[in-house]
Amino acid sequence: MKKFLQYTFIAVCFLPSAARAQFETIKDSVVQLYGVVMTADSLQGLQSVTVMVKGQNRGTVTNRQGVFSIVVLKGDQITFSSVGYKPKELTIPKNIEGTDYSVIQLMVTDTIYLPATVLKPRPRREQFERDFLNTQVPADNLEIARQNNDEAKRKVLMAYLPRDGQESNRNHLIKQSNKIYYTGQNAPINLLNPSAWNEFVKAWKRGDFKSKK
CATH class of the missing domain: 2.60.40.1120 (Carboxypeptidase-like, regulatory domain)
Incomplete structure (x- = not known):
């Protein structure tokens, strides 16, 4: 100590x-x-x-x-x-x-030498016109957005693209909500319901019942 x-x-x-x-x-x-x-x-x-x-x-x-x-x-x-x-x-x-x-x-100034680039003209005018007309110009972001918003393309995407996590979760919650809503009673049969038939026809035209790979 x-x-x-x-x-x-x-x-x-x-x-x-x-x-x-x-x-x-x-x-x-x-x-x-x-x-x-x-x-x-x-x-x-x-x-x-x-x-x-x-x-x-x-x-x-x-x-x-x-x-x-x-x-x-x-x-x-x-x-x-x-x-x-x-x-x-x-x-x-x-x-x-x-x-x-x-x-x-x-x-001190730093000089950077780039490799030489040689520009050569087309041999003939016809070849230049052919190459110019056949050149594939890539689509920009605006054109890609237009293509994705095309109605026919959206139908194809809806038919073949799988559901994402948000869509699957929303569908599951809707089913759970309907199941809880009709707890203790029989769920209604919409076989003779005009509104249900109208929604069925719209979904059929949209292709909602096609198999999604």
Whole structure:
């Protein structure tokens, strides 16, 4: 018990000092990085360049004049990237004095060479007309919607497409509701009901009784 109290007393005495020392170390390593990103050929400020701390999910972008500012730590790696330019990396020195560090980052244009495309004319006018008239243009979303809303096509889809989960569940609930509604009594026979015969004829014309694969 005495040893436990001694260890506790020592920890209480030295932990604040250790925490203070660690805080001072982190505080000394914080650096305010600021600067300007420019094009290497014309020395013009580059807008919307992404400035990221490598390995961390934080960063900033340059303004219209190419100026940026971000808080980093000594030893951090900073990446500069922009569309059409080669990415650059910058390492913050660990031995800098003070809490400010300024840079002028030059970005070099990234040239991308695409494979050559050769355009050749048709040998004869007749061949061009034949190929142009026989070209199958794929239907866009509007045309596909029109085709799906065609009455004849909807009848075919209703006859052969299986029921989805919502339709099966609704049909099951209707049957259960009718069964509970006529509990304790005989269900009516609609053999001589004109309204029931009318619904039967409509369903027959729609093809509701065709087998669905």
